[in-house]
Amino acid sequence: MHFLAYILRQTGKNLRQTWGTQVMTLLTVTLSVLLFAFFFLIYTNMLRASARLGDDLRLIVYLDQEIPEQKRPEIEKKIRDFGPVEKVVFVSRTEAFSRLSAQLDKEKDVLNDLGPDFLPPSIEVYPLKNLHDLTKISQFSDFLLTLPHAAKVQSGSDWLRRFGDFTSLLQVVVLLSGVLLIISMTFIISYTLRLTVVSRQGELEILRLLGATSAYIRLPLLLEGMLQGFLGSSLGLAALYLLYQWIASRFSGPGFLNLFDFAFFPPELTAAILLAGVVLCTGGSLFSIRRFIRI
Amino acid sequence: MPRDASTDKPLVELVSVTKIYPPDIVALEDVSLRIYKGEIFFLTGMSGAGKTTLIKLICRLETPTRGLIEVAGRDLSQISPAGIQRMRQKIGIAYQDFRLLEKQTVLQNIAMAMEVTYASTKAIRARVDELLALLNLSDKRDKLTGELSRGEQQRVALARAAANGPSLLLADEPTGNLDPAATELVINLFRHLNEKNGSTIVVATHDKSIYAETEHRVMDLRNGHLSAHPNRTPRQIELFEA
Ligand SMILES: Nc1ncnc2c1ncn2[C@@H]1O[C@H](COP(=O)(O)OP(=O)(O)OP(=O)(O)O)[C@@H](O)[C@H]1O
Ligand SMILES: [Mg+2]
Numbered sequence: 001m002h003f004l005a006y007i008l009r010q011t012g013k014n015l016r017q018t019w020g021t022q023v024m025t026l027l028t029v030t031l032s033v034l035l036f037a038f039f040f041l042i043y044t045n046m047l048r049a050s051a052r053l054g055d056d057l058r059l060i061v062y063l064d065q066e067i068p069e070q071k072r073p074e075i076e077k078k079i080r081d082f083g084p085v086e087k088v089v090f091v092s093r094t095e096a097f098s099r100l101s102a103q104l105d106k107e108k109d110v111l112n113d114l115g116p117d118f119l120p121p122s123i124e125v126y127p128l129k130n131l132h133d134l135t136k137i138s139q140f141s142d143f144l145l146t147l148p149h150a151a152k153v154q155s156g157s158d159w160l161r162r163f164g165d166f167t168s169l170l171q172v173v174v175l176l177s178g179v180l181l182i183i184s185m186t187f188i189i190s191y192t193l194r195l196t197v198v199s200r201q202g203e204l205e206i207l208r209l210l211g212a213t214s215a216y217i218r219l220p221l222l223l224e225g226m227l228q229g230f231l232g233s234s235l236g237l238a239a240l241y242l243l244y245q246w247i248a249s250r251f252s253g254p255g256f257l258n259l260f261d262f263a264f265f266p267p268e269l270t271a272a273i274l275l276a277g278v279v280l281c282t283g284g285s286l287f288s289i290r291r292f293i294r295i
Numbered sequence: 296m297p298r299d300a301s302t303d304k305p306l307v308e309l310v311s312v313t314k315i316y317p318p319d320i321v322a323l324e325d326v327s328l329r330i331y332k333g334e335i336f337f338l339t340g341m342s343g344a345g346k347t348t349l350i351k352l353i354c355r356l357e358t359p360t361r362g363l364i365e366v367a368g369r370d371l372s373q374i375s376p377a378g379i380q381r382m383r384q385k386i387g388i389a390y391q392d393f394r395l396l397e398k399q400t401v402l403q404n405i406a407m408a409m410e411v412t413y414a415s416t417k418a419i420r421a422r423v424d425e426l427l428a429l430l431n432l433s434d435k436r437d438k439l440t441g442e443l444s445r446g447e448q449q450r451v452a453l454a455r456a457a458a459n460g461p462s463l464l465l466a467d468e469p470t471g472n473l474d475p476a477a478t479e480l481v482i483n484l485f486r487h488l489n490e491k492n493g494s495t496i497v498v499a500t501h502d503k504s505i506y507a508e509t510e511h512r513v514m515d516l517r518n519g520h521l522s523a524h525p526n527r528t529p530r531q532i533e534l535f536e537a
Binding site: 002003006202203206207208209210211212213214216 | 394407411455
């Protein structure tokens with residue numbers, strides 16, 4: 001069975017005959033995949049980060065005066081009556097101070113001048129997970145402000161809202177770059193294939209006269225598109241991975257990336273993007289084969 | 296090897312075939328013809344008589360305006376495009392205008408015919424060398440066909456047509472550019488294919504030298520009508536009238 005050998009040899013011949021265009025096509029496919037995967041990577045990380053932030057969400061009620069031990073159950077009951085709450089923690093001035101100095105660890109000397117009373121007491125309210133709706137949270141924080149001695153409520157919901165807005169903006173960018181990816185890939189592949197067909201027109205005509213089957217003529221072209229899709233997507237993903245590694249190594253240590261626990265795509269998602277690239281390019285070549293070849 | 300027409304099934308059969316090119320050029324009119332397996336068949340006629348048209352109809356490069364064409368017992372109009380391609384692998388055609396790829400070598404041009412049948416590289420090499428030796432072209436194997444003389448190109452076209460050992464060889468004006476010595480080589484190739492391979496051979500020509508002495512059938516096309524060649528031998532009369 002020399003069939004496969006023929007198809008492969010024919011594919012190689014096609015690639016050699018139009019190699020300049022082939023390289024440009026490969027670059028275009030690579031860049032398209034890189035662009036899309038870049039935004040997609042940021043997006044998936046943002047999604048994960050916002051899920052984590054949601055887990056950490058708590059409402060802090062700063063008080064202008066310490067609440068004595070015996071009055072605490074009463075206030076806690078008031079809070080629980082308003083809405084479902086996982087837990088309520090009362091933090092006194094001294095507790096707040098010792099927490100901060102534990103956090104500062106070696107630099108806790110800076111606190112020496114301030115004395116243990118400079119931090120306000122507070123109540124930390126951890127809402128149940130089902131309360132992670134932003135409007136409900138802001139209702140909750142409005143309510144908490146009505147508690148006796150409440151001076152200020154920090155809900156983090158502003159920040160969460162901005163984060164959410166950014167995530168949905170990113171969603172649009174991902175969608176757009178996805179559409180761009182689909183268009184540019186199918187377009188460039190079918191354009192390149194047309195060039196191949198045109199450059200081989202005389203040969204294709206003779207092949208038809210000699211009785212070449214449609215598999216003999218079409219499969220190499222299909223394979224060409226498939227190969228472009230595979231190589232282009234692999235290169236695009238590889239480039240993104242290198243970029244990711246570079247960023248991760250430069251910004252290692254405490255900071256933005258650590259906060260979000262920035263991570264590369266899991267293997268399945270990488271494979272899915274690769275597969276999508278192959279499918280798109282194969283589709284593009286199928287399209288132009290049907291348009292430009294009559295056999 | 297002439298055949299007894301009454302018992303053999305024809306390999307090619309045309310029944311009342313008319314071919315009109317648009318708008319109204321009548322190339323063939325009501326042509327009926329049977330060509331038998333193993334026959335060498337000469338088709339003569341002046342320029343414009345319709346010889347090339349008839350050959351193109353047999354390999355379905357053209358479709359008849361009216362009438363029926365059967366090859367190996369199958370109605371061509373009923374065969375799928377894929378079936379036609381498979382059929383063409385078994386029919387060798389040497390075109391009047393050669394249809395060679397001028398930027399490829401003699402070897403590559405001939406090899407193409409065998410490559411579409413997925414023949415092995417080794418088999419292709421051996422066959423090409425054999426054919427080139429038969430046609431006295433061995434030293435031209437790696438030359439681009441565009442750099443060859445017309446006579447040489449003509450023989451390359453013939454070699455390509457013969458490459459697969461076709462059961463039917465259609466040669467359109469195969470000796471138009473050849474001197475007597477080269478013509479002899481071509482006749483020998485036909486004989487070789489016919490005897491060793493059992494190939495049926497159809498030769499369209501107005502070169503009297505190749506059919507004058509033949510004992511095979513010669514038919515004449517004139518203004519799209521087919522008739523026995525006027526100068527036929529008694530043997531040919533016998534065959535034609537059978
Ligand atoms: N594609 C075509 N379109 C229109 N007319 C055509 C076409 N091909 C051939 N003809 C006409 O049909 C007639 C027969 O042509 P054909 O080529 O079959 O002749 P021929 O016998 O092969 O001539 P020659 O000996 O010069 O090769 C001619 O009048 C020619 O002009
Ligand atoms: Mg002709």
